[in-house]
Amino acid sequence: MKNNSREEMIKVTALLLQTKGYFGTGLNEIIAKSGAPRGSIYYHFPNGKEQLVIEAIEWTRENVTRFISEKLSLYNDPVEALQNYILDSADRFEQDKYFQGVPITAIVLETSDISDNLREACKKVFDSWHQVIADKLLNNGYEEKIAYDLAMALNAIIQGSLVICLTQKNADPLRKVSNFVPLLLKINNA
């Protein structure tokens, strides 16, 4: 069986998770959209849907972490870099509505209670995002403990404001939140 059918199924699952969440994403639709033969799901993913979703979360982790890292490398100054990343996310939110960060939050809320494997996979995504933000701060002279706490707080304010954006059908909350970045990043001198 070709390996690209495995990759195709993971990618299709990742995209379905973004719009339909864990419970809304069904194996039949994954099979139909990936064009894979029915038996190939259990060939590639012996543990079924949970395993496939974990690999899709991992696929999202790799791609989004790389995306954030690239965005943050566009400016040397961490305040400029983070504000640019947040404002870019605001534009993307308004362009296609579905945003990289939100599906992970949705999966956490749907599954943290029923599957430690899924919860751990989502935790790993946030850990990676915190790491790339912390790296940016560490490279700019922030103390280690401050850098990690600040990275988590920045991810929290971004994820939280994305949910508020969804209720308002616009990205104003995300844009307003970017105004607080200079203040938050002063913690190193506080």
Next chain:
Amino acid sequence: MKNNSREEMIKVTALLLQTKGYFGTGLNEIIAKSGAPRGSIYYHFPNGKEQLVIEAIEWTRENVTRFISEKLSLYNDPVEALQNYILDSADRFEQDKYFQGVPITAIVLETSDISDNLREACKKVFDSWHQVIADKLLNNGYEEKIAYDLAMALNAIIQGSLVICLTQKNADPLRKVSNFVPLLLKINNA
């Protein structure tokens, strides 16, 4: 038909939403748990599940907004008041796991795409929470525009960190976030 059967159904729905989300909350379970006769759902809520859920969201809005307002009134100083509220939320998170804020986030993520009525109901919840936080800031001399933006940013960082708490199975992210409150509240003098 007694009016308290209506209220009982709303309350049962609100509690089910907290643990099961919108799609996981079924009319059969609401009927079973509220002890109401089957026909009474459509008697009290002619538009069915969506209407019942909107009233449950409204019930949550009233109760949680009052709770936040009471917590914030315990200290005059807004930094102390907000830190106390966040640390109290961290303790509550670890005591019973389900937290007032998370279910609204979950409902937003499940339904903002499929129901404007539910999205508006959730928006109204966040608006009320922003209002009580803004009131605390306004009473302490913050400018109006700053007070509302800051209230939204504080709610965003709380809601976002609650999701991170779920992935870590502890309330450390919420406690760490409370350390950023003094810095964020300096925006009035920034």
